[in-house]
Amino acid sequence: MKLQTVKGTKDILPSEIQKWHYIERTVRRVFERFGYEEIRTPVFEETSLFLRGIGETTDIVGKEMYTFQPDAASSESLTLRPEMTASVMRAYLQHGLRASAPITKVYYISELFRKERPQAGRQRQFWQFGCECIGSAAPEADAEVIALMSMIYRTLGVQNTVLRLNSLGNLETRKRYRDALREYLRPNYEKLDAISKERFEKNPLRILDSKNPDLADVIAAAPRIIDYLDTESKAHFETVQTYLKQFGIDYVIDFKLVRGLDYYSQTAFELQSADLGAQDALGGGGRYDGLAATLGEDKETPAVGFASGIERLIIVMEKLRLFDMLEKKVPMVMFISQSDAAREWTMTAAMQCRQAGIDADVDLLRRSFKAQMKESNRVGAHYAVIAGENELQSGKFQLKNLATSVQEELTFNEILEKLKIEK
Template sequence: MSQYQAVKGTRDIFPEEGAQWKHVESAVHRMASLYGFSEVRTPVFEYTELFQRGIGATTDIVGKEMFTFQPDPAGRSLTLRPEMTAGVMRAALQRNLLSQAPVHKLYYISELFRKERPQAGRQRQFTQFGAELLGASSPAAVAEVVTFMMQVFETLGLSGLRLRINTLGDLEDRARYREALREYFRPYEAELDDSSRERLEKNPLRILDSKNPALREMIAGAPRLFDYVKAEGVEEFERVLRFLDDRGIGYDVDHLLVRGLDYYCHTAFEVTSEALGAQDAIGGGGRYDGLSKELGGKEMPAVGFAVGMERLLIAMEKQGLFATLNPRGPMVYVVVQQSELADHGMEVAFRLRRSGISTEIDLAGRSMKAQMREANRLRAAYALFIGQSEFETGRYGLKNLVTSEQTTLEIGAIIDILRETSVEESQRG
């Protein structure tokens, strides 16, 4: 055992679990293609002020959770990205994307970093998939990204999900609401926990996000943001709900939902899973029309979401959704019967691979019996045998490891059979 261990808050993912990740990632890629979203990849670190301006200086992420470093005494401060939206917006502004087309639909599967207390589904290095729709934030645009997200969950077979949704109004609405919250909570200041007491002056909306059960009754009696939203904002929100109704997407309007980042405005939403216990949030998002201007660009309507992969995988595991997941092994395992034929076996394996057929071959000089055990362990579909007679005649034994049927053919005919089988398997999924 090595004297070195993985850094606290990080973890290794080995092939058996990697198959689960690939299963989810494939569903995201397929759904993104159906909805017309294209993949974007941004640097793993950005200038620190991007997140300070974009996320908000009063948020827990900026105040407590960012991994920030300075490359040299004269350099600017850098931060490992704690979320994706600010970086995607920075990239869009830098490329001047909206001059090329009025709307851009981008998605990502990316690793992020936060100084959080490690626990199940919450690591210091973690992964999210998400989407950003830039250039539009109409009720139809909001419904588009919500439907995209929910259809990924549906495709994966998840059940027991709850979509919570709310309207946050515009900047003026929230300014009036913040004052109303301060007036409401001040008489209770002595009863607030340290975190909520700090938020009371900086950003009292964050108090509504508190998970402290002792504050639940107090928070439930707080004024509702919905009551401070202008009529046109309420009308827009109701149009979003009608779109979701038309698409058969269930939801709960939750007037305490505020989301944790300052750039959100108008519609915000969050998805929770009953399989996760107290830390039940899987993902969420909303509109962020003011983010572009905050980062030095022009006003740009935008809406997006992000989903935590680790929590999603835990929910799927608890619901038994990986029980039938059977990752494919190689199409063929080349079994060399004599060690002196090993070089010829490598030539055959190379020819099969050049023909697009996934192939494995022993590289450790093991016995024929051990090679067959390995072929079965890897769940190979076929075994191709190379012995002295096969080497001399150019005709090889091909055994179906599922049906045990065996035939002897030239390599060209074997390639045709294996290619046809590969096509049939890919068509089945």
Template sequence: MTSLQVTRGTRDILAPEIYYWQQLESAARQVLTQAAYTEIRTPIFEATELFARGIGEATDIVGKEMYTFNDRGDRSLTLRPEGTAGVARSYIENKLFAQGGVQRLWYKGAMFRYERPQAGRQRQFHQLGIEVIGSADPRADAEAIAIASDFLQAVGLTDLVVDINSVGSSEDRVAYRAALVEYFTPFIEEIDADSRDRLTRNPLRILDSKDKRTQEISQDAPSILDYLSSESQQHFEQVQNLLTDLQISYRINPRLVRGLDYYTRTAFEIQSNQLGAQSAVCGGGRYDRLIAELGGADVPAVGWAIGLERLVILMQQVAEQKQAAIDFYVISRGEQAEAKSLSIAQTLRKVGFTVELDLSGAKFDKQFKRASNANAKAAVVIGDSEIEAGQVQIKWLESGDQEAVAIAELSDSFEALRQKL
């Protein structure tokens, strides 16, 4: 009998990874509750029309990636590919506007897109998101970005930078779309096939292409910032001023358009430089026309979403990076050596080193393996022969170099040792 396995693009989440999920879920609830956001839970599947109208039929999500099926009543249903459209539908259907004021909502759950599975990107994936519905104030944009930054820092990410842009109002984009069509048309044979298709349907999406040649061509494309109305320009400047006041680092990126049709004015991504290579960890923006497009009132809104699979990978990498802070791993074997090992570990700790003492009593090769797994920079090796000689062996694990240091001179040798770490 063939063994049953998870479907391609889905995966089980087990220990120890599950602890990172629990950590981020706890941090999200704490940060968002403190900011007066209320949790909302919407269905995993909705009427296909919701996403076609809300996300946009010209997007890759609607055109290529949705899991759509007909139920027994011949109704077309779709597993949700993102969270905002469902929240907007719930806002209209449940008349949340009747409560008055601004609605601050947050959600967390599984989403579904038919994509090529890769690390941090599955066909069933999870998002955390917020929606601020009922305010056109630039402070709502800045608050959303600040809340995302607070959450990301709460789970251990630092060195965050915000890329921001304004995609203007729908009126601003009329002239801009025409300018993009005019610019890209001479390159019709050089841009990728998806971009050729977008040229007449949604030329802004060409700026979001991952094709290398299309990206090169896009570098000299007209900038949306040159087509903003005075009102849109003022809104964008106020968002920037608020981020400056909050001491949130940002960069203006006129090529940032995001992948969904419903965005208006502010669009942003948050990047983390913590691990050396820049990585987008959050994306969002303003969508002032979405609720009206879905049949509701003309209500402005802003929000963001974070892909949790990618975030968990970053959290794990940060944890591994922290583990690398162990300077010395003390290895001992033999009665006299083990008796002396704690004293040697304490001596090194008192002069400022991070030291882990192996307490297993296992053979040297197993202790060395643990030192390597702990990402220690060096092993302090003590056997009975070292005790008799009054010294320890220090083995630098990356290079394999080894040197003897007198036990009585460990404290005096710490500066020389520190320079080698």
């Protein structure tokens, strides 16, 4: 049996890594511009963190987690993280970060694991960048997080996106709305499909998300959560929108946007791309004021955040040709030897270049002179330094500019000085 990556996972080869570096670089820069600091948490956690944090009725917890028992003799259960928010909140509470600052703003770029059926833009190990802003219940925090996400995409040049926005209100409004929705749906119960019937009991809000065209009419006429918001939630939502307008960020209200995870409340948002298939959500997030409480914290811990899929972003950016300007890293100079003695010289000469901060490369295959020249060209080196018996005798080497084919005779020190200026 051949060894290969397991279902839903993939290698990121050197030929592709530049795209990742470019995205990571850009993402970090924008996060830091907003005053966010990076946080890194373990890839696995106690299973109960996700059970409590994400919600037992969600698909993630129900069937998508990689859960294992490291020790057969113990009942300890661990899980590869399926998302970051619960882990970040755990870290925030564990280290008492609220005590060291009134607000905590952290970002992450991490790999996550969910055991779903893979398809384009949906892997079992996948990467997300995102942030959590913990400590503020004010709509300013919501607005800033949305603006931050939006600025990342704008900086990367991603277009053809739609920002969908909704408010889920607080816990009570959500509950009142859920009841109202059930009352509305009850007479139509027989029209619902099997999945919706199941949701009717567990989480009727998710029926609104159904793609079944037969339900479109029923859904369109359903009561809207916005009409059930209490005055405080309503004011919060309106303030968020006012800021978005002031920032020049376009959005559409979508009352069907409920998001899958239980911990969301108040603002919910999602960014869709027209350049993706069925998995068209590039990123999404919202407010989750109740999460800390479900993890056992008794102090109020309001928070907002978003998460964004990197594999999907890459698909979109490839389609939009946003990577075309990336250039392959090339060595400044390639050392080429013509004899055994010369090879020894090129090895140490290349080392001296590197110590001087110059990107240098040298033949490790003991290949022919010609093959070394071809290799310099293949890797795109700017210069070749040619060393043979004559050069070793005279102490002067050929420095060849591979773009212009112009060649000059210089001592090694002169070569070093010249390359230092060019680097």
